Amino acid sequence: MxxxxxxxxxxxxxxxxxxxxxxxxxIWPIQEISISKSxxxxxxxxxxxxxxxxxxxxxxxxxxxxxxxxxxxxxxxxxxxxxxxxxxxxxxxxxHMLKLQQDIVAGIDLHRSINGNERETKGRDCFKVFSRRIRRAYERLKPNHSTGEQQVIADAYNQIWLKSQSDLGHYFRSLYNLFKYLSENNFSDKKQFGRIARAQLSDYELVVLFYNCVNTKGSSFIRYAKEFEIFDNLDIALLIKKEHVKLLPIKVYGENQPALSIHAGEIPQ
Structure with missing residues (x-):
């Protein structure tokens, strides 16, 4: 009680x-009780x-x-x-979704012929290859391109997309749904879970994801890139040009000082 x-x-x-x-x-003492008192x-x-x-x-x-x-x-x-x-x-x-994303990355493989020798690249290393292919396509297209910088990037990215759509499409759909799930549900510490997911992205994954966001194909991902500051760890030295950071909203960079400096108009080193 x-x-x-x-x-x-x-x-x-x-x-x-x-x-x-x-x-x-x-009534005490009881022996003195009269009949009337009874x-x-x-x-x-x-x-x-x-x-x-x-x-x-x-x-x-x-x-x-x-x-x-x-x-x-x-x-x-x-x-x-x-x-x-x-x-x-x-x-x-x-x-579970994070594990699925990692499995998708591990399942990506590329087969290339270099100097007549077949070479296979697997997992995260494939994104280094994707990044280099985007750069080479950009360098081929840039001299003969009369449109703006963003369109050159889009055309270069699309060339790589057409060759690797099955791998990249699956990868980006899964990544998009992972951050969408984080955004739309009431997690105890949403930002912390976002940092956990963000930490799984390798340097070259971030580069390919960056150019995917610059392209119209990845424009829907920008809202989550801003919410979770996806490019907080982006190594801008791996971009085709450091100035390309200006092509995305400043919020996607979190506390990435090199990116923030260039976005603010400072001269890149």
Whole structure:
């Protein structure tokens, strides 16, 4: 029982005790009780009966009150349990999606012929190849391109996309859904989970992802790039040109000082 319950019962017992003392005071000694006082004595026991009934009723009220409190506590515990289960489900799903993303990366392979020799590249190393291919395509297209810089990049990227769409398409769809899931659900520490996901991206993955975002194909990912500061760890030295950082909103760079400096108009070193 709660302290409040003890106070209620104690008050009732105190009243009963005072009543009993007064009663005994009035009728003591018992041998001197007259016949006329006997009726009063009997009436006094009738009052005692009423008092005991009241005490029993008070106990019943206390019991009911406790049951209501217990029921309220049970409902609160159930609510907290449901929230814990939901949070665990969110976390489990996130790490499952992250593992799936890693499996997709590990499953990418490229077969190339270099000086007549067949060479196979697997996993994250493929993104270094993709990055170099985008750079070479850009360098081929740039001299004869009369449109703006962003269009040259888009055309160069599209050439690589057409050759590797099955790998890149699967990769970017999975990555997009991972960050979308993070964004749309109520995680206990969404930013921390975002940093965990971001930390899985290699340097060259970030470069290819960067040019994917510059291209219209990846424009829908920019909202998540801003929310989770995806390019906080982007090595701008790996870009075709450092000035290309200006092609995306400044929020995507987080605390990436080299990128922020160029975005602010400072001369790149």
């Amino acid at each position: 709660t302290p409040r319950d003890f106070k209620i019962i104690g008050l009732v017992v105190l009243i009963f005790g005072i009543y009993l003392i007064v009663l005994l005071w009035n 009726g009063v004595f009997g009436d006094s026991f009738g009052a005692l009966t009423a008092l005991f009934s009241g005490l029993a009723f008070a106990g019943l009220l206390v019991t009911i009150f406790n049951q209501r409190e217990d029921l309220g506590l049970t409902k609160e515990e159930l609510r907290l349990t449901r929230e814990d289960i939901k949070a665990q489900h969110l976390d489990t799903t996130f790490f």
